[in-house]
Amino acid sequence: MAGRPTFYITTPIYYVNDVPHIGHAYTTLACDVLARFKRLDGYDVMFLTGTDEHGQKVAKSAATAGKTPIEFCDMVSQNFRDLLPKMNFSNNDFIRTTESRHHTACQDIWNKLEEAGFIYLDGYSGWYSVRDEAFYGEDELIDGEEGERLAPTRAPVEWVEEPSYFFRLSAMEDKLLAHYEKYPDAILPESRRNEVLSFVRSGLRDLSISRTSFDWGVPVPRNSDHIMYVWLDALTNYLTAIGYPDTECDSFRKYWPADIHVVGKDILRFHAVYWPAFLMAAGLEPPKRVFAHGWWTNEGEKISKSLGNIIDPLELIKSYGLDQVRYFLMREVPFGRDGDFSRQAFVHRINGDLANDLGNLAQRSLSMIAKNCGATMPQPGIFTDDDIRILEAAGDILETLRGHFDRQTIHRGLAKIWRVVRDANAYFAFQEPWALKKTDPDRMNTVLYVTAEVIRQLVILTQPVMPDSCTILLNQLGVGADARDFASLGQNGRVLPGTPLPKPQGVFPRLVEEEDA
Ligand code: ME8
Secondary structure (H helix, E strand, O other), rough: OOOOOOEEEEEEEEEEOOOHHHHHHHHHHHHHHHHHHHHHOOOOEEEEEEOOOOOOHHHHHHHOOOOOOHHHHHHHHHHHHHHHHHHOOOOOOEEEEOOOOHHHHHHHHHHHHHHHHOOEEEEEEEEEEEEOOOOEEEHHHOOOOOOOOOOOOOEEEEEEEEEEEEEOOOHHHHHHHHHHHHHOEEOOOHHHHHHHHHHHOOOOOOOOOEEOOOOOOOOEEEEEEEOOOHHHHHOOOOOOOOOOOOOOOHHHHOOOOOOEEEEEEEHHHHHHHHHHHHHHHOOEEEOOOEEEEEEEEEOOEEEOOOOOOOOOOHHHHHHHOOHHHHHHHHHOEEOEOOOOEEEEEHHHHHHHHHHHHHHHHHHHHHHHHHOOOOEEEEOOOOOOOOOOOOHHHHHHHHHHHHHHHHHHOOHHHHHHHHHHHHHHHHHHHOOOOHHHHHHHHHHHHHHHHHHHHHHHHHHHHHOOOHHHHHHHHHHOOOOOOOOOOHHHOOOHHOOOOEOOOOOOOOOOOOOOOOOOO
């Protein structure tokens, strides 16, 4: 029998020079939502996140903190791990680049590149940005306000002259272009793909892949004066976690090539150009997709430690609730575009979509069942056209949702679910079950049954985004723990007349607008 289809999804591994903020939480959240969706849809999922602990930036941060690099990494990496349960992230592994399994994988990939003739020793003299951990050509630099040279990201650059190994990136140009041509969805959204294409078409320079002026990294095999460039080291994590260099092991065979690396737009080039080039040169398949999402600002301002406007996800959760934060981040901004975080938009979105739309629908119908149907799921009579229409609308969502999630247009998937939430509210209001209570109690039972069944479907589909709230709602609907995956959406999973239901409780309280508070 063929095994379940597999799905391997990764976040970037985050630098341990920073405390985790909303930007990091956002990427991991998107991956969590996509991973949960695939699990509910029957896939064997591997969802990886972790921390990037080598390189000059981390070494400098450790020195500033008066700690050894590893002491510093242990401490900051822990902050990232602490965030996982608090955000309800369902990652299967957490990788740290300072682990020995990763050391082995890095050295192996180096050997493969060297054996294939893609590495040569030379000297690097040029610009380097420690903040970006990136080499820049003279032609890429811009002038700062005081005439200083800056990276295109506005990060400071320094002049570096040192012996260095190089990777023959220039030799990979045609192969990369052929790859993008053959797999038009290998880079999404499309605007990002175009950016990458024009970068590669403009000509690729060989890439410096070792450093000698500090030693916080993985030593180059057979020449430990050099440590591997932190990006070659970091990207390799995606292989390490599934068992590389053992390419015959079960997990590697199951999960490679990765289905998707989700990253921010800032690190697109590393993932969509350097990474597939390294892999193809080493004789490995490139990932099937790199999706680069946009950038969050805070009330219109770039988020940065120096501006002191970092949004702490834990503080947001404390103020608004975990699922509210998860829903807002996934629904408010089209996935792929830049977005601005504002408290007003947050309150507006949560009160509209959660408190008013889904929350109200569940609360009103379940309270009526509790009061008028002896707290058990009512027995429906014959369905009218209106009943069938709303049941079918709910039944049709999954196919559309799969299409959206397969292209990572998560916001559009949610918009689709919420159209049916609103239709269900309109159905409920139009049928007036409260009036039927006296005139036609059997019809009231049917309307309440249909509404409960539609809510069941909507809530099963919403689980990837709001797992805790959906669990509470499914408990309130009397849905068994083994009947909550997408395979249970059909007729067989329908809410069962006669099922005793617990006392309903509100799940999405209204938030108070700041000016009203
Ligand atoms: O680049 N808006 O790590 P990093 C949206 N270690 N996303 C944001 C964000 C914001 N304002 N700020 C950060 C690195 N992010 C490397 C990666 S992977 C092999 C190595 C998210 O700690 C976004 O995903 O600087 C971005 O790409 C990532 O954090 C950068 O994290």
